[in-house]
Amino acid sequence: MPACAAINCTNLQFKGCGRTFHLSGYEAAAKNFVAADLEVNLSGRSFMITGANSGLGKATAQEIANRGGTVHMVCRNKGRADAAKEEIVECSKNQNVHVHVVDMSCARQVWEFAQNFVQSNVLNVLINNAGCMVNQRELTEEGLEKNFATNTLGTYILTTALLPALQKAEDPRVVTVSSGGMLTQKLNVDDLxxxxxxxxxxxxxxxxxxxxxxxxxxxxxxxxxxxxxxxHPGWADTPAVQSSMPSFHAKMQSKLRTEAMGADTIVWLAVAAAAARQPSGLFFQDRRAVATHLPLAFSRTSSQEEERLLAALSDLALKFKP
Structure with a gap:
């Protein structure tokens, strides 16, 4: 879900960097896509996707299942997850689709799930897709601000806990679905x-x-x-955008990307050999690496501040580790 309201950009383009986040941007970029990149057989490879029951996560799960991959859907709501799994299996004819019920905003749940998962499963690719944007400050049962708990701490714990399994796998990858909204923000470790x-x-x-x-x-x-x-998936027409940003959705509906378009680069990063040849750690939009800061923006931080972020997350995560 893009943090659209945080982006002061009336023409839906970041001036000076040539990035258009809406439908036309995808259509222009897709002219240069290499179709063969996604012509892969994923049989024998295992993928975990958080927030996989709807939107970009479901579209990603469908594309991976279509190519024969084993899919682990990490979802908060069992009913919606089971319904999504049924659709994915029916469409792909791939029975290797599994549901795991986990609330990514609950640090203890994430730890317990990941620790149990690595004991009996192989994992090649982790896709951190689950996201949360609540507009009123809300605390979880563990006393954490809900957006932070889901988007940052949950992602940190899951990735950290699954790294031992990933390091044992062939061609291991971690793909994290961020947002162009982050371009407006300078890291603020003092108020996480x-x-x-x-x-x-x-x-x-x-x-x-x-x-x-x-x-x-x-x-x-x-x-x-x-x-x-x-x-960054661009601005896609997903249930999350519809519910969290109804006015934006109503205004921009005809210019939004489809869920499949939003998921395209996620899938490419997760499965394409060409993606694995890119340097590790980059930020992508429409299958190409792009800058993580706008021209002349004051959003860069020091390595010391970044180290403070990791230390703060490590300390907080350990408080909830079983």
Whole structure:
């Protein structure tokens, strides 16, 4: 779900960087896509996708299942997840689709799930797709701000806990679905849970997405045997956008990308040999690496601040580790 309201851009394009996030941007970029990149047989490869019961996650799960991959759907709602699984299996004729019920905003649940998963499963690719944007400051049962708990801490814990399994696999990859909204944000380690000032859900979400990009870069530097990437799907017509940003959706509906278009680069990063040849740690849009900062923007932070982020997340995550 893009943090659209945080982007001050009336023509839906970041001036000076040539990125268009809506439908026309995808259509222009797709003219240069190599169709053969996605002509792959994924039989024998295992993929975990968070938030896989709808939107970009479901579209990604469908594309991977269509190519014979084993799909592990990590979802919060069992009923919706089972219904999505049934559709994916029916369409792909692939029975290797599995549902795991996990609330990504619950740190203890994420730890327990990941620790149990690695004991009996192989994993080649983790796709961190689940996202949350609540517009009022809301705390989880564990006392964490919900956007941060889902988008940042949940992603951090799941990835960290699954790294041992990924490091044992062939061609291991981690793909994290970020957002162009993060381009408006400078990393703020001093207020990770938005406790200071007036709460703005859109800005909190964009800050979380900046955090995900920083994590991707730092993990890539630390774990050389796993390929990491983050990406922006563009502005896609998903249930999350419809529910969290109804006015934006109503205004822009005809210009939004389809779910499949939004998922295209996720799938490409997860399965294409060409993607694995890219340097680890980059940020992608429409199958190409793009800058993580706008021209002349004051959004860059020091390596010390990034290290502070990792240390803060590590300390917080350990508090909930079983």
């Amino acid at each position: 849970q938005c406790e200071k000032g007036t709460f703005d859900g859109t800005m909190a979400y964009a800050q979380n997405k900046r955090q995900q990009v920083v994590l991707t870069e730092r993990w890539a530097a630390q774990y050389k045997d796993v390929h990491f990437s983050s990406m």
